[in-house]
Amino acid sequence: MRSAFDQIENEKTAGFSSANHVGITVSSLEKSVAFYEGLTGVKIANNDEIGGPRMAKTQGQDDTFSKATFNWII
Template structure:
């Protein structure tokens, strides 16, 4: 008999609010090499209430990665506002994609016209880490400024294969 997961040991999805659903679908499909699995609209009083809003109407699309889903959300109601976060601001978040070869991933990003925030780095002892040397990272943003990262993990940054 399977034990139900009543804890918080798995993530299901990350939701990203976007200004233009079609443009964001094109970006995330190019980024991941995957196609969206679902596109729909949701809203109404019950949805607004559970979200703590007066009203809501959202156009959305779902993209299924191996271990996490990405929900792209374009709000029609209430009218969206733009949030601007720097990486060091409290409550700022980013989504990180794990890759096997960061150089190949960077080449792919550049070919797709995606500009990196800076060239990739490989963690060394001089970066203040006690472990994880050899881990490589690079950062970039989606069309709406959502902070994204790619990581080629080593040492404690590696997770057990969950397949």
């Protein structure tokens, strides 16, 4: 089965040829993981939970906690 990326291989880009990383805030991490794995054909490479005082300070907050997943699409 071809991924969405294979299907658009020869189409024009949106004005850029690469990206270092992209962050997307979602309401359901589990549903979003399933969607993007289906879209790209790439499984999640890493799940992580980050937060605490140091992270909060970088964001100008009193406290923070985030769940994140990482995909590498090359």
